[in-house]
Amino acid sequence: MSKQSVQGTADQHGGHGSLKSYVIGFVLSLVFTIIPILALENGWLDSDKRIIIYLTAALFQFIVQLFFFMHLKEEDKPRYNLMSLLLGLFIVFLIVIGSIWIMMYNMVAL
Amino acid sequence: MWESVKEFASEFFVTGDPLIYGADVSIVLSMIAIVSVLTYFKKWGWLWREWLTTVDHKKIGIMYILASVLMLFRGGVDALLMRAQLVMPEMQFLSGDHYNQIFTTHGVIMILFMAMPLMFGLFNVIVPLQLGARDVAFPFLNSLSFWLFFSGAMLFNLSFVIGGSPDAGWLAYPPYSELAFNPGPGQDFYIWGIQISGIGSLMTGINFIVTILKVRAPGMTLMKMPMFSWSVLSSCIAIVFAFPILTVTLALLFIDRYLGGHFFTLDGGGNPMMYINLIWMWGHPEVYIIVLPAFGIFSEIVATFSRKKLFGYKSMVFAMIIISVLSFLVWAHHFFTMGSGADVNAFFAVTTMLIAIPTGVKVFNWLFTMFRGKITFETPMLWTVGIIPNFVIGGMTGVLLSVAPADFQYHNSYFLVAHFHQVIIAGVVFGFFAGLYYWWPKIFGFKLNERIGRWAFWLWNIGFYLCFMPQYALGLMGMTRRLYSYGWDKGWFEMNLVSTIGAVIMGAAFLVQIWDIAHSLKHMKKDTTGDPWDARTLEWSIPSPAPFYNFAVMPQVTSQDDWHERKLRIEQGLEKPEKVELEPIHMPKNSGIPIVMSMFWFFVGFGLIFDWLWMAVPGFIGVIACMVVHSFNYDTDYYVTVEEIKRTEAAAGRVIT
Numbered sequence: 110m111s112k113q114s115v116q117g118t119a120d121q122h123g124g125h126g127s128l129k130s131y132v133i134g135f136v137l138s139l140v141f142t143i144i145p146i147l148a149l150e151n152g153w154l155d156s157d158k159r160i161i162i163y164l165t166a167a168l169f170q171f172i173v174q175l176f177f178f179m180h181l182k183e184e185d186k187p188r189y190n191l192m193s194l195l196l197g198l199f200i201v202f203l204i205v206i207g208s209i210w211i212m213m214y215n216m217v218a219l
Numbered sequence: 220m221w222e223s224v225k226e227f228a229s230e231f232f233v234t235g236d237p238l239i240y241g242a243d244v245s246i247v248l249s250m251i252a253i254v255s256v257l258t259y260f261k262k263w264g265w266l267w268r269e270w271l272t273t274v275d276h277k278k279i280g281i282m283y284i285l286a287s288v289l290m291l292f293r294g295g296v297d298a299l300l301m302r303a304q305l306v307m308p309e310m311q312f313l314s315g316d317h318y319n320q321i322f323t324t325h326g327v328i329m330i331l332f333m334a335m336p337l338m339f340g341l342f343n344v345i346v347p348l349q350l351g352a353r354d355v356a357f358p359f360l361n362s363l364s365f366w367l368f369f370s371g372a373m374l375f376n377l378s379f380v381i382g383g384s385p386d387a388g389w390l391a392y393p394p395y396s397e398l399a400f401n402p403g404p405g406q407d408f409y410i411w412g413i414q415i416s417g418i419g420s421l422m423t424g425i426n427f428i429v430t431i432l433k434v435r436a437p438g439m440t441l442m443k444m445p446m447f448s449w450s451v452l453s454s455c456i457a458i459v460f461a462f463p464i465l466t467v468t469l470a471l472l473f474i475d476r477y478l479g480g481h482f483f484t485l486d487g488g489g490n491p492m493m494y495i496n497l498i499w500m501w502g503h504p505e506v507y508i509i510v511l512p513a514f515g516i517f518s519e520i521v522a523t524f525s526r527k528k529l530f531g532y533k534s535m536v537f538a539m540i541i542i543s544v545l546s547f548l549v550w551a552h553h554f555f556t557m558g559s560g561a562d563v564n565a566f567f568a569v570t571t572m573l574i575a576i577p578t579g580v581k582v583f584n585w586l587f588t589m590f591r592g593k594i595t596f597e598t599p600m601l602w603t604v605g606i607i608p609n610f611v612i613g614g615m616t617g618v619l620l621s622v623a624p625a626d627f628q629y630h631n632s633y634f635l636v637a638h639f640h641q642v643i644i645a646g647v648v649f650g651f652f653a654g655l656y657y658w659w660p661k662i663f664g665f666k667l668n669e670r671i672g673r674w675a676f677w678l679w680n681i682g683f684y685l686c687f688m689p690q691y692a693l694g695l696m697g698m699t700r701r702l703y704s705y706g707w708d709k710g711w712f713e714m715n716l717v718s719t720i721g722a723v724i725m726g727a728a729f730l731v732q733i734w735d736i737a738h739s740l741k742h743m744k745k746d747t748t749g750d751p752w753d754a755r756t757l758e759w760s761i762p763s764p765a766p767f768y769n770f771a772v773m774p775q776v777t778s779q780d781d782w783h784e785r786k787l788r789i790e791q792g793l794e795k796p797e798k799v800e801l802e803p804i805h806m807p808k809n810s811g812i813p814i815v816m817s818m819f820w821f822f823v824g825f826g827l828i829f830d831w832l833w834m835a836v837p838g839f840i841g842v843i844a845c846m847v848v849h850s851f852n853y854d855t856d857y858y859v860t861v862e863e864i865k866r867t868e869a870a871a872g873r874v875i876t
Contacts, residue, residue, distance in 0.1 A: 189432055193459075196456070196460070196544075197460065200460045200547055203547060203548070204464065204500055207500075207550075207551075208493070208496055208497070208500075210563060211496055211551055211557075211559045211563055212490070212492065212493060212496060212559075214559045214560040214562070214563055215492055215557060215558060215559050
């Protein structure tokens with residue numbers, strides 16, 4: 110960063126993705142939206158097992174968003190976005206698992 | 220007609236207490252005074268152009284600090300009222316309801332509207348200067364953060380005279396904070412005051428992370444960064460992950476209260492314990508959010524006044540980052556007594572004890588920095604040296620509290636009250652005071668009076684020990700927190716009396732500090748050097764107060780404590796003054812949108828508190844309109860000409876060839 114701007118980096122790395130990658134990302138995100146809708150409408154599997162379809166589709170949706178719209182792959186080093194994503198995931202799992210653990214054994218909540 | 224107006228007013232305004240009538244009168248009088256002074260001296264335009272619409276990080280920082288001093292006054296008065304009620308058994312000064320309101324507002328104001336803005340003020344004023352940057356990464360967002368904080372704080376404070384204050388404690392535990400038990404608007408003031416300012420805090424966190432990671436001077440690698448900036452980074456990491464939890468938790472509480480939800484109610488499948496679990500997931504990191512920057516301040520001051528490089532730079536960095544991550548792993552220690560079983564309690568007890576390790580590392584680093592240093596005791600150093608033993612006592616009682624079985628005895632007793640006041644006053648508040656004394660010349664261009672400053676230091680510290688040491692004993696004697704009256708038979712009278720005397724001394728110390736500022740303003744000796752303490756980091760290489768563009772020439776950083784090294788090189792004649800080529804400086808333009816948008820947020824909050832959709836809906840439309848207007852505004856920046864830079868530098872007594 111030779112010439113420093115007060116705008117920070119917001120306007121410094123120009124080319125984010127291409128039209129092609131955006132179209133692919135858009136189509137993929139539509140696909141992972143339609144699959145659970147179809148599963149629900151047509152009643153694939155029983156409702157218990159269907160949840161697995163929803164969760165898998167959600168996971169893929171998340172990955173598509175990260176790579177095609179958040180540009181996780183194209184980041185220059187050091188990879189701050191990746192690091193903050195990992196820390197964020199860690200904290201989210203901590204909140205969910207910790208809460209379940211604490212509340213499960215909670216004597217008052219029974 | 221008149222009857223209905225009267226009926227509305229008796230519900231709308233808080234009535235029936237002479238203290239509050241007195242406050243009403245003084246609020247109205249001071250508003251009239253401010254408006255008439257501004258009008259008489261024709262300063263409205265100046266106020267709008269120079270302050271209200273500014274995106275300059277230094278001015279925003281000063282406004283944060285001013286607001287937090289006002290809030291310190293309000294929170295301090297609350298504290299003195301409580302201590303007056305507790306000074307002797309069976310006092311008839313405050314009623315139980317009123318006492319509940321006062322301890323609630325005291326807690327909320329001191330943490331969220333005093334400690335946080337004072338911290339953000341120091342972030343704003345110092346971090347870009349330390350990094351050799353011209354402003355923060357997102358100057359517009361920075362201004363918006365401040366005004367959101369300000370409108371949230373004002374909304375919360377309004378509850379004092381309109382509608383009634385919240386009274387469910389600083390974290391508003393349900394079920395008492397639910398509609399069934401607390402139907403008045405007080406709790407809604409709490410929710411919206413914190414929500415609105417919380418958005419601001421989150422944005423500040425993002426802003427400073429990006430600033431620190433992306434807008435450093437050329438050559439300043441992360442490991443050459445001053446320690447205060449490291450502490451800001453670690454604190455902001457915690458802000459970014461903790462504040463969303465607070466927002467969600469309070470939003471769920473709001474759904475319960477406003478839309479009849481059952482997240483935390485006793486019936487309908489709700490569980491109030493879930494709220495306690497969630498709010499402490501924010502609440503514990505929050506404590507580290509405010510204390511980490513104080514650690515950074517100590518590190519800067521200790522190095523400067525010991526004339527030595529900071530001992531154990533790397534271990535300090537690791538300790539800070541570890542604390543900021545570990546702070547997310549300890550929250551259940553706030554409710555060991557909730558009954559989640561031995562496994563849960565053991566896990567959280569151990570993680571809590573672990574935090575003492577990096578904190579201990581820091582304390583030893585400060586001590587080793589002082590070891591064989593040429594120490595001088597100017598006020599900033601005096602505060603730092605005073606804080607170390609004080610904070611260590613607070614930390615040790617924290618380790619005592621972290622022992623889960625023993626905590627069943629200490630829980631919600633005055634032992635706990637004394638503990639958290641000792642870490643927050645001796646760690647955070649005194650730390651920020653040290654920072655204010657240290658950076659005051661950089662912010663305002665003159666030093667504070669040393670002699671009066673020493674008086675303030677001793678009064679604060681003596682008052683502190685007198686106030687809180689007896690409270691440890693009172694806790695062990697069985698006095699519980701949030702208790703508004705006690706009998707003669709308890710044997711708590713003497714200790715409470717001493718505690719109140721200590722509180723009064725701290726109140727006097729605050730006044731001495733105000734006097735210090737007034738005195739130093741009157742007998743101002745301009746700091747012409749820009750480096751009055753002979754300090755080590757980049758902010759001291761420029762004139763004080765810093766010109767609006769900060770650095771006329773971008774510094775080239777080669778080492779840690781770069782300014783100190785450069786001074787050494789100049790002394791040894793190794794660095795020849797080069798001919799510098801000035802370039803036009805790219806700067807952000809002022810914007811009125813942040814203050815207008817925050818005003819609309821205020822209307823949204825106020826409307827939802829009183830369930831006035833006619834006010835909330837237009838307010839929300841206003842917020843959206845501000846966003847749209849700003850996103851179509853492309854005229855956001857300009858260039859400062861070389862002539863203007865030369866003129867400004869010459870006015871500050873620096874000649875650039």
